[in-house]
Amino acid sequence: MAVTIKDVAKHAGVSVSTVSKVLNDWKTISQETKDRVHASILALNYTPNARAVSFARGTTRNIIYLTALAEGEAYRNPHMFDIMCGVFTNLARQGYTMTMMDISDDEHPRETVAEIIARKSADGVVIHGSVINQEIANLIIDHEFPHIVIGHPEFDNRLCWVDTNHLLAGQYAADYLVNHDVSPVSFIGGRRNELISKERERGFRAVLLKHHKKISPEYVIHTNSTWQEGYDAVRQLLAMQEPPKAIVCENNTIAVGAARALAELGIRVPEDLFFLTFDIYPYTSILDPQPTVVDINVYDMGLQAADMIVRKIENPSLMIQSYTTLPRVITL
Structure with missing residues (x-):
């Protein structure tokens, strides 16, 4: 059976807390006590684990990643996993562990977060935007608990968050078409009230207006983001009297x-028409014809989110609300 910190404490005749303080070289512990504890460590051949070392510091060196992990989540939200890998990698470099916690099925997710705070089972939390709500936001703000939300929350808040700049991504798409002197252009978006789609469309329109290439209403189609509606939208656009020269x-x-x-219409890309989309995952690499992609390196965003949560732990009063990682245009 492995020797534990409790065994060392018992052998040395001190408390577990004292052993932890010795391991962390607290100056308030007498040299005599330190010598006795180190003698017990040698006698028992005890190897301190990270939890024991951090006990006296009042830290766990652990970050909890709160997210939704229901069946099929990898297909619905593939970017979450790239972000999560970035967070994990950078935390590990800085001596932290990361624990994933699924709260998608919790009847009362606020209670789960309250338990994390009360039990001090982590030094901070990284929260995917899909599971943040006003109740959880109020809880972590009231307790001044270190946190970073992945994604800009859609409600007024004092949360710390990091997000990609979807407005800028839309601008990049428009810049690409303006530089190729393409007109008229079209935009097939998601639902009108969907934040990401709205921001990308807004950025796209702004650049076109700047270059006096206003997009007419008939060239903008909103959908429920299904492949069938994307198919129908393209057929509708290309049946127009003056079809677009670009579809975004x-x-x-x-x-x-x-x-x-x-493909069914025999349209060549880009010879006959420019074809653009956003984000390289999950399907762009297998599409035919292949689109030009305005991509954001979400793995890099995860790396930066890890830096931010560590900074927040070191300075709980720090306010972080940041757009990060510039888009890039990729021709596949």
Whole structure:
């Protein structure tokens, strides 16, 4: 049976807390006590674990990643896992562990977060935007608990968050088409009230207006982000009296349907029409014809989120609300 810190404490005739303080070289512990504890460590051949070493520091060196992990989540939200890998990698470099916690099925997710805070089972939390709500936000703010939310919350808050700049991504898409002197252009978006789609469309429109290439209403189609609606939208656009010379799909799922329609119609890309979408995952690499992609390196965003949560732990009063990682245009 492995020797524990309790065994060392008993052998040395001191408390577990005292052993932890000796391991952390507290100056308030007498040299005599230190010598006795070190003698017990040698006698028992005890190897301190990270939890024992951090006990006296009042830290766990652990970060909890709160997210939704229901069946099929990897397909619905593939970017979450790239972000999570970035967070994990950078935390490990800085001597932290990361624990994943699924709260998608919790009837009362606020209670789960309250238990994390009360039990001090982590030094901080990284919260995926899909599971944040006002109750959880109020709880961690009231307790001044170190946190970083992945994604800009859609409600007023004093939360710390990091996000990609979807407005800027839309601007990059428009810049690409303006630089190729393409007109008219079209935009197939998600639902009108969907934040990411709205921001990408807004950035796209702003650059076109700047270059006096206003996009007419008939060239903008909103969908429920299904491949079938992407397919139908492209067929509708290309049946117009003056069809667009470029089609921009707000997400990969819409682009799947768009690519199918373009292939059926024998449209060559980019010779006959420019075809763009956002985000390289999950489908762009297998589409035919292949689109130009405005991508954001979400793994890098995870790396930066890890740096931010460590800074927040070191300075709990620090306010972090940041857009990070510039988009890049990729021609596949």
